[in-house]
Amino acid sequence: MxxxxxxxxxxxxxxxxxxxxxxxxxxxxxxxxxxxxxxxxxxxxxxxxxxxxxxxxxxxxxxxxxxxxxxxxxxxxxxxSNFPVLLSLKQREALSLAADILSQMGFTGQAGQIKNIGRLSESDRSSDIHFDFSPPFDYGKDIDPEIVTKLQERLEQKYRYTILYRDSQGETLTWDLDRSELRFHNGVMYLFAHVPDTRHKNGLFEKNRLFRPDRILSVGGMSDTRWLMSEFPTCTIRYRMSGALAKYKPRRDREEVIQYNSESVDIKTTEDYIFWFRQRIMQYGANATVLTPDWLREDLHQELKRTLDHYQN
Known part of the structure; x- marks a missing residue:
């Protein structure tokens, strides 16, 4: 029927x-x-x-x-939600691993949510997979969870706000921030934000700044001004991979091949934080060459000359 x-x-x-x-x-x-x-x-x-x-x-x-x-x-x-979720053993182990990773990265609240969803316990940890979170620099142990929670609230609200920040020299400054997000780089969490009231020389992307959460002393309330930036300003860079990396294939969404031959490949990328790009391109040594913009090409040229001087001396 x-x-x-x-x-x-x-x-x-x-x-x-x-x-x-x-x-x-x-x-x-x-x-x-x-x-x-x-x-x-x-x-x-x-x-x-x-x-x-x-x-x-x-x-x-x-x-x-x-x-x-x-x-x-x-x-x-x-x-x-208190809705029951039925999971297999492998699914419970996968969720338990994800919760451990988030917890060690400083997202204890989200890790707790995952554990609550799956009703996870110590017995759900996999005996075959072990996770040891050891980034090059571990600031996580010094991050105040309340600071991270307040930052997440400001990111959801999308209004300008301030932070009280202690820099590497010990000086305490108040920063007025626009569009922001939490980012991980080499396993380390940072606050990435656009700072409108700063100078720039080569483009608005230079107003994008990094802040270590462990140095943020307090997070101010949201202002009456909505974020002015819908996206982070970026810089277009063209670089060439050659030698052992002549057949390099871009792995990032923002990269695309613009020219290819048997000896090299030219790639265009849009970057919102040049320092991280510099770190990445320098690790490829003589196999990578920045083509444009000219100012970045010259900056890397001078840095490589200073490196060479260190070895020669």
């Missing part, structure tokens, strides 16, 4: 629809009511008391362990 829409509908389906909608994003009561009204209509159910059904179902979901926040004139927010 073919089931009808009415047969498929149930109070469980109504509750699941609420969870699905709140899992997408926070929603105000009126918005939830409109969406659930359509849901009831699709299932041939009366929707005249949809808001009352919503209130009753939210209460029942909370009793079942789902953390759903709400307040007058505020949206419903699904803070934590």
């Amino acid at each position: 073919t089931s009808t829409k009415s047969d498929r509908y149930s109070q469980i389906a109504f509750a699941l629809e609420i969870l699905r909608l709140l899992a997408e994003k926070p929603r105000k009561r009126e918005e939830l009511g409109e969406l659930l009204d359509r849901f009831l209509d699709r299932n041939d159910k009366p929707s005249d008391d949809v808001l009352q059904k919503l209130t009753r179902t939210i209460r029942k979901l909370r009793e079942c362990g789902f953390s759903i926040d709400s307040a007058p004139n505020r949206p419903y927010v699904l803070q934590e």
Whole structure:
């Protein structure tokens, strides 16, 4: 016998629809009511008391362990789901490894969320895979988790904010930051931000700065000014790989081959932080040559000359 829409509908389906909608994003009561009204209509159910059904179902979901926040004139927010997740042994081991990696990188909150989702314990750790997070410079042990949490809040809000920062010389300065994100480089976490009130010589990309989270003393509240930058300013660079790397194939999304022959390959890339590009290109030695821009080519030329002087002396 073919089931009808009415047969498929149930109070469980109504509750699941609420969870699905709140899992997408926070929603105000009126918005939830409109969406659930359509849901009831699709299932041939009366929707005249949809808001009352919503209130009753939210209460029942909370009793079942789902953390759903709400307040007058505020949206419903699904803070934590208590929905059971059935995982295989290999899946649990994979999640446990991911949680360990995030925890050692300083993201203890996210690691805890993963462990809660999978109901993970020490017995879920793989006996075959061991993770030892040892970056060249380990600042993680000195990072205040509250600083990372506040930074993540500012990144979600997308309004300009300030940080109180102690530089390598011990001087404390207040920085006014625009577009920002947390980035990892060689296994180390940094705050990468566009700093509008700084000088630049070769382009706006020089206003992009790195900040070590362990040197951030405090994070200010968000201002009334939204981020002005929708994307980080970039610099277009062309470089050539030759010799042992003549058949080099770009691995980064921002890189593309613009010319290729049997002896070399020319690549174009867009970079938002030149220092990291310099580090990467220098590790290839004589197999890599920057073609443009001229100022960067000359900077690397002078740096290589100083390196040569060290060896000659």
